[in-house]
Amino acid sequence: MKTSRDPYAWIERSLATIHQANWYRSVKSLHGRPGAVVNLAGRSVINFASNDYLGLAGDDRLIQAAINATQKYGTGSTGSRLLSGNRDLHGELEMAIAQLKQTEAALVFSSGYLANLGTITALVGKRDLILSDQYNHSSLKNGARLSQAQVVDYTHNNLVDLTSKLQQHRPQSRRCLIITDSVFSMDGDLCQLPKLLNLAAKYNSMLLIDEAHATGVLGATGAGCVEHFHCTGEQLIQIGTLSKALGSLGGYVTGSTTLINYLKNRAPSWIYTTGLSPADTAAALAAIKIIQQEPERRSRLWRNVNLLKQLLAEVNLLASESPILCIELENIPQALNLANKLINAGIFAPAIRPPTVPTSRIRISLMATHEPEHLEKLAAVINS
Numbered sequence: 384m385k386t387s388r389d390p391y392a393w394i395e396r397s398l399a400t401i402h403q404a405n406w407y408r409s410v411k412s413l414h415g416r417p418g419a420v421v422n423l424a425g426r427s428v429i430n431f432a433s434n435d436y437l438g439l440a441g442d443d444r445l446i447q448a449a450i451n452a453t454q455k456y457g458t459g460s461t462g463s464r465l466l467s468g469n470r471d472l473h474g475e476l477e478m479a480i481a482q483l484k485q486t487e488a489a490l491v492f493s494s495g496y497l498a499n500l501g502t503i504t505a506l507v508g509k510r511d512l513i514l515s516d517q518y519n520h521s522s523l524k525n526g527a528r529l530s531q532a533q534v535v536d537y538t539h540n541n542l543v544d545l546t547s548k549l550q551q552h553r554p555q556s557r558r559c560l561i562i563t564d565s566v567f568s569m570d571g572d573l574c575q576l577p578k579l580l581n582l583a584a585k586y587n588s589m590l591l592i593d594e595a596h597a598t599g600v601l602g603a604t605g606a607g608c609v610e611h612f613h614c615t616g617e618q619l620i621q622i623g624t625l626s627k628a629l630g631s632l633g634g635y636v637t638g639s640t641t642l643i644n645y646l647k648n649r650a651p652s653w654i655y656t657t658g659l660s661p662a663d664t665a666a667a668l669a670a671i672k673i674i675q676q677e678p679e680r681r682s683r684l685w686r687n688v689n690l691l692k693q694l695l696a697e698v699n700l701l702a703s704e705s706p707i708l709c710i711e712l713e714n715i716p717q718a719l720n721l722a723n724k725l726i727n728a729g730i731f732a733p734a735i736r737p738p739t740v741p742t743s744r745i746r747i748s749l750m751a752t753h754e755p756e757h758l759e760k761l762a763a764v765i766n767s
């Protein structure tokens with residue numbers, strides 16, 4: 384019998400709504416190796432859209448480390464870490480992360496997203512409370528939701544609001560976890576770590592910070608926001624990714640040995656997934672060595688940040704203390720227009736718009752490998 388009902392028809396209608404709101408997005412392909420200049424759909428463009436802050440994703444040493452590890456261990460880890468998927472390389476990488484962060488131990492996940500999901504769900508549950516910055520990354524927000532704890536958002540970087548919400552909700556909860564990005568990924572500003580540590584101590588709460596955009600970028604040795612604020616050695620939970628300044632793929636958690644041993648037994652997104660591939664693991668390990676041995680990469684990155692801020696002195700930039708600089712625009716069409724103007728001039732700097740962020744903007748990520756001429760060309764188009 385024929386029926387007119389189609390249980391999938393709503394998908395097309397939903398997509399039409401997304402189009403109407405100007406929210407529709409699709410992928411673009413970059414060709415060749417990543418870098419400050421890339422080939423986008425057959426055209427050479429200056430790249431301001433990459434998280435590869437130190438220019439390591441196309442570095443020959445990382446590539447060679449990945450090739451060597453693949454030849455030695457094969458392409459896949461073949462199982463979860465607790466069964467057949469563990470290799471010496473994973474332990475070496477975890478030791479290198481713990482040494483960089485000056486923590487007791489670290490644990491590598493298949494991505495930063497999975498590190499947040501697994502860690503947050505392992506640490507809190509139904510009787511507990513999560514306080515979450517409203518601008519946190521999707522992985523923190525979804526980790527919080529998945530944990531089944533009570534989730535209370537506080538106004539972005541507003542510690543008066545956080546304090547009042549701690550006062551209101553903390554007494555009724557068993558455990559409490561405060562979660563925040565350290566560098567806010569779509570704005571470029573920093574969390575107020577020293578004050579957050581004080582508040583966490585005062586309200587008997589755990590603090591988890593996501594160093595995804597800070598590792599390799601901030602701090603004298605590239606250890607991140609914790610080092611930048613001279614909070615090294617303080618008790619807290621640090622999450623990060625191997626896929627931004629470290630140029631590879633994967634995520635990590637770092638903190639006390641007790642925390643890491645607990646997560647190995649309680650974090651489902653670590654226990655029930657395949658160990659990180661040998662190639663990704665070896666590339667990340669090579670990257671950590673390079674960021675420790677070549678601090679000049681970080682110096683060049685910050686030289687570029689300061690130069691671009693000077694060149695854009697007349698432009699409405701969001702407050703930033705990172706290599707992420709955002710030009711604020713009034714609406715989606717304005718942001719798409721400027722992104723178009725830039726791409727026509729051979730500059731790749733994407734429009735970031737609702738629903739990803741509350742207000743439209745052009746988001747510029749700087750790299751150590753940008754030349755001053757790249758920044759001058761960008762500024763010339765924006766200032767014209």
Ligand SMILES: *Cc1c(COP(=O)(O)O)cnc(C)c1O
Pocket residue numbers: 494495496497499520522564568593595596623624625626632633634
């Ligand atoms: C990119 C990012 C992640 C996700 O890391 P992946 O390794 O790409 O999954 C998590 N948190 C923040 C703040 C990020 O910017």
